[in-house]
Every structure is written in C-alpha cells, then in structure tokens.
Amino acid sequence: SQQGEEDPQALSIQEGENATMNCSYKTSINNLQWYRQNSGRGLVHLILIRSNEREKHSGRLRVTLDTSKKSSSLLITASRAADTASYFCATPPLDTGRRALTFGSGTRLQVQP
Amino acid sequence: EAQVTQNPRYLITVTGKKLTVTCSQNMNHEYMSWYRQDPGLGLRQIYYSMNVEVTDKGDVPEGYKVSRKEKRNFPLILESPSPNQTSLYFCASSPTSARPYQETQYFGPGTRLLVL
Numbered sequence: 001s002q003q004g005e006e007d008p009q010a011l012s013i014q015e016g017e018n019a020t021m022n023c024s025y026k027t028s029i030n031n032l033q034w035y036r037q038n039s040g041r042g043l044v045h046l047i048l049i050r051s052n053e054r055e056k057h058s059g060r061l062r063v064t065l066d067t068s069k070k071s072s073s074l075l076i077t078a079s080r081a082a083d084t085a086s087y088f089c090a091t092p093p094l095d096t097g098r099r100a101l102t103f104g105s106g107t108r109l110q111v112q113p
Numbered sequence: 114e115a116q117v118t119q120n121p122r123y124l125i126t127v128t129g130k131k132l133t134v135t136c137s138q139n140m141n142h143e144y145m146s147w148y149r150q151d152p153g154l155g156l157r158q159i160y161y162s163m164n165v166e167v168t169d170k171g172d173v174p175e176g177y178k179v180s181r182k183e184k185r186n187f188p189l190i191l192e193s194p195s196p197n198q199t200s201l202y203f204c205a206s207s208p209t210s211a212r213p214y215q216e217t218q219y220f221g222p223g224t225r226l227l228v229l
Contacts, residue, residue, distance in 0.1 A: 030215065031215065031216075033217065033218075035218075035220075040201065040223065040225065041222060041223060042117075042203060042220040042221050042222045042223050043156075043203065043205075043218070043220040044220070045217045045218065045219070045220075048216070048217055088156075090218075092212070092214065092215030092216075093214065093215070098158075098171075098172070098214075099146075099158075099161050099163070099169065099171070099214040100146060100148075100158035100161060100171055100172070100214055101214070101215075101218060103155050103156040104155070105153075105155050106155070
C-alpha cells in the first residue's frame with residue numbers, strides 16, 4: 001500500500017465550515033508535504049512540515065504532524081468554494097534509493113457555496 | 114513569473130506514432146522529474162534528472178525516454194506510444210539542495226494524453 005494514505009477519501013462541506021483531512025504514513029520521514037490539485041490541473045504545494053515540527057500555519061491552513069503516530073492532518077478553516085480540489089500528502093524517500101516523493105491517494109474536497 | 118510549463122496540454126495520438134512532451138522551468142532548478150497520474154494508482158514517477166546530462170529511471174520508466182541537454186528543459190519522449198500510456202502527465206522541478214527530491218516540488222499544469 002502507499003506510504004501516505006489520506007482519510008477521508010471524499011469530503012463535502014458548506015462554505016464557511018472547516019475541513020479536516022488526515023494522512024497516515026508508514027516509515028520514518030524528515031518532512032511531510034501537502035499539495036492541492038484542482039480538477040485535472042497541476043499540483044500546487046501548500047505547506048511543508050519538518051519532522052521536528054508539530055504544527056505549522058499558512059493563512060487558513062493549519063497542519064499538524066505526530067511522528068509517534070505517523071500521522072498528519074490538514075485543517076482548512078472558513079472554507080470557500082474555491083477550496084474545492086483534491087488534497088494530497090506526500091512524503092520523501094529515506095534510505096530507499098528512490099528519488100521522488102510518495103503521494104497518497106488524496107482527499108476530494110467539495111465545498112458547497 | 115516562476116513556473117514550469119508543459120506542451121502540449123492535450124494530445125490525441127495513435128499507437129506507434131512517436132511524440133514528445135516538452136517541459137521547461139525558469140527557476141534554475143537542477144532537479145526535474147516526470148510523473149504520470151492514473152485513477153486508483155496515484156502519481157508515479159517515470160524518470161528524473163539530478164542535473165544536465167544526468168537522468169535516471171523512476172518507478173515506471175518502460176516505454177519512455179528523456180533527455181536533459183539544458184538545465185531548463187526536460188522533454189519526455191514516447192518512441193512508440195501504446196494505449197496503456199494514456200494518462201495525465203506532470204513535469205516537476207525542485208530547488209537545488211542536497212536532496213531536492215525530498216523538498217518542495219513545483220509542478221507543471223499537466224499534459225493529458227490519449228493514445229488510440
């Protein structure tokens with residue numbers, strides 16, 4: 001299975017509500033990244049949190065990282081219709097010989113206006 | 114504007130007809146890579162390049178070639194496309210660092226390819 005697994009797979013909320021997405025991973029990491037992808041478009045980097053950080057904010061985004069549970073969460077506050085997209089967590093390879101991030105399967109967020 | 118560009122954005126072709134998808138970045142990044150995205154399979158790396166004239170296979174390199182003659186360009190070549198290469202392709206680059214593949218990736222807008 002993939003290194004990063006997002007939960008839930010899909011989420012539908014009303015504009016103004018908060019959206020929380022979770023990511024679990026299996027191996028040790030030195031950072032964890034979140035990306036957004038609008039339908040059929042390129043991925044956009046949202047935030048990177050390093051393994052020695054527990055929480056990070058960027059605008060309406062709040063990311064937490066719990067390395068003991070191998071999990072991370074992305075919170076989008078006061079959601080907007082424009083936040084409708086798929087959100088992916090990604091983890092870098094450590095000691096595997098791979099030279100690419102491993103992406104989870106994503107959470108599809110629908111924000112209803 | 115700092116960006117990664119890909120061309121074409123959409124392409125319909127037939128089996129066996131050689132094609133090239135171009136990728137260019139204007140951020141002076143050394144590391145560049147190609148991914149394909151398929152439903153249920155997520156993003157998978159095809160090839161990557163650590164620098165000019167340095168390329169290597171990713172997770173799914175079969176049926177693809179790449180070249181890196183200049184820092185800014187990293188074209189993806191399909192010598193003889195087959196229907197199983199129908200996919201959404203992304204080019205990405207990352208700022209120079211000790212391990213750029215571990216850091217923030219900057220993605221192009223994607224190329225949707227249909228091979229008939």
